[in-house]
Amino acid sequence: MLRTSSEILRPIREKVEAGERLSFDDGLTLYSDAAPLPEVGELANLVRERKNGDAGYYNINTHLNPTNVCVYRCTFCAFRADLRSAKGYLMDEEQVRARGQEAVDNGCTELHIVGGLHHQAKYEWYRGVISTLHESFPELHLKAWTPVEIDWFSRQTQKPIRWVLEDMIDAGVGSLPGGGAEIFHPEVRNKICEHKADSTRWFETHRNAHQLGLRSNCTMLYGHIEQAYHRIDHLIRLRDLQDETGGFQTFIPLAFHPDNTGLSHIKKPNALMDLRTMAVSRLMLDNIAHMKAYWIMLGIGTAQCALAYGADDIDGTVRHELIYHDAGAETPEILSVEQIRQLIEEAGREPVERDTLYHRVEREGNAWRTGEAIAAAK
Known part of the structure; x- marks a missing residue:
């Protein structure tokens, strides 16, 4: 039995204890200042331990951002660069292969690959990043390209999203990251990233990926211009697609980090x-197995605390992360395995190394x- 006692949380507590789905209004209640945070965390921890016990998952991974030049000018982004900017770069095949070699030399199981939408880089260059790495380092799992990038490739090739995904799978893509979602509600999305792939294309990409x-x-x-109801709307849209496909794992x-962005x-x-x-x-996401406390963005202390507030995953070593450090993240650029295991143990959890697919x-x-495979309760 939970220790929560606030009257405002009583109906939600009863649903959680019974394993029942929470509603939109329940989500708004949980975000209310009247709902004591420790009690909300206690409810989330109940669900977390039902699904994942005391495990604190992590992986050994490296990030690869093959270019930061981007045609879009999203208000919240500090990573992008203009085509002729001194900050801009475009990796060649040798540099891409060197990053893969570094990952292998450091025992990584995963390369996390996302980047800008370069004005002059052809689709074949993006595909070549994947094929070069897969052919050179077949043991590395390539988690690559957000729906924003897949949408751009579809526009470049004038092919359907499904064709792009099939071609990238053939090149060596093993799974998709979750970026580009931002906030789905058009009241917010149209203000912070109005020109890039909209929520319809984001969901089309993941739906097709799951089907494949x-x-x-x-x-x-x-934590930018959105309100609580935008967040709950966002979570329920994700939950609905998961009901349909079951393809989301985390x-x-x-x-949001505001430094060096248009929302500074x-x-x-x-x-x-x-x-x-x-x-x-x-x-709210009762049908997604894992919740990740991304220490790069949260900070190490908050990420540790999050392991008692619903999170069961701390991410990984994260070599060469650029996107959030460009936006002012003050976390280290890398953590050792020993440091990750220690912070998980300090939080009272059991460190478990996983690969990308758990x-x-x-x-x-x-x-x-x-x-x-790591089994998680539904």
Whole structure:
């Protein structure tokens, strides 16, 4: 039996204890200041432990952002560069292969690949990033391209999204990241990223990916101009697609970082907002197995706390992360495996190394193999 006692949470507490789905209005209640955060966290922790016990998952991964030049000018982005900017870059095949070699040399199981939409880079260049890595390092799982990028490739090739996904799978893509979701509601999306792929295209991409057998992550960028009802709308749209396809494996709430963006006048969300958003997400997304506390964005201390507020995953070593550090993230650029395991243990959880698809990793130094799949309750 839970210790929560607030009257405002009584109906929600009864639903959670019975394993019943929460409504839109329940979500708004959870975001209300009248709902005590410790009690919301306690409810989320109940769901977290039902699904994942005491496990604190992590992986050993490297990020690859092959270009930062981008045709879009999203208000919230500090990573992008103009075509002729001194900041802009475009990796060649040798640089891409070197990043893959670095990942292998450091025992990584995953390369996380996203970047800008370069004005002059052809589709074949983007496909070549994947094929080069897959042919050179077949043991690396390539988690690549958000729906925004897939939509751009579809426009470049004048082919359907499904064709692009099939071609990228043939090149070596193993799963999709969850970026580009931001906030789905048009009241917000049209203000912060009006020209790039809309929510319809985002969902079309993930629906097709799931139908083709790809697993994917999903995200929400919070703490900028959106309100609570925009967030709950966002979460329910994700829940609805998961009901349909079952293809999402992890949800990552992404805290907005305002530095060097067009929204630099906004204060970034504080730790209380971060923990409430994690907990509300865990409670609303009853059909997604895992919740990730992305330490790069949350900060190490808040990420640790999040392991008691619904999160069961801390992400990984995250070599070469650029996007959020460009926006003012003050977290380290990399954590060692020892540091990650320690912060999970300090939070009272059991460190479990996983691969991208949530198979347990058995390791001897940099040599590794996957064991059985990690089962999570529905």
